[in-house]
Amino acid sequence: MRREGWNVGKMERVAGMVAVMLSIVPSFHLSAQHFAIGPQIAFGDYREISADLRYNGGGIAAKATVEWKKFSADVVLSKVKYKPDSHGTATTEFDASEVDVRLRYYITGPVSGELGFINRKADPEFEAQSVGAITAGAQMAYVLGPGVRMALRGGLLLGAKYSGGGTTSGLGALQLGLGLTVDALHGRVRVTGDYGFQRFSRKTDDGSGPLPAPIQQSLGRIGFAVVF
DSSP: OOTTSOOHHHHHHHHHHHHHHHHHGGGGOOTTEEEEEEEEEEEEEEEESEEEEEEEEEEEEEEEEEEETTEEEEEEEEEEEEEEOTTSSOOOOEEEEEEEEEEEEEEETTEEEEEEEEEEEEESBTTBOOEEEEEEEEEEEEEEETTEEEEEEEEEEEEEEETTOOBOOTTSEEEEEEEEEEEETTTTEEEEEEEEEEEEOOEEESSSOEEEOOEEEEEEEEEEEEEO
């Protein structure tokens, strides 16, 4: 990976430390606090340079969530095996391992501010772009009915770094997300569903001038979580 590439190993260690801290929190039994963790099935769509270089795939994920007073946090780990789409020009499959950490602070009404980072590593290297970025945005959460909650979120992907080089303007990378949870077994288990979209308007320069080389991923996850 080039020097400007994201330090994948370091960010994975940070995510691991956050997950350990979250797993310790429930033992304190603080007021108005909830902790949930569970597995998910992941499925995604990945495109690079153009819609013709397209991949589809599936894999596994795990999600941990903690809520305390006005603060909440999510840590999501996923690994998807992408295979070339039969209608595209891609020829080689690759694995995408992603870490997504989001910290939130409740502001007012349904709105919370959100700050975090994402880090995705492609294997084999350079079959697709490994990328890392700081995330900043907002979430809007709604109660749809007894035990049913929906969350919409969106924001920017700042300071993006790519394994194969390239740059993105300050407003040139964004993410959108939708989450749904349904309580079961008197609130001790949650059925979870998440969908996320990322778009990096990346540009590269081989000496002849900037050329568009965008990266786009859609990732869905379905699973359950045990609540403590």
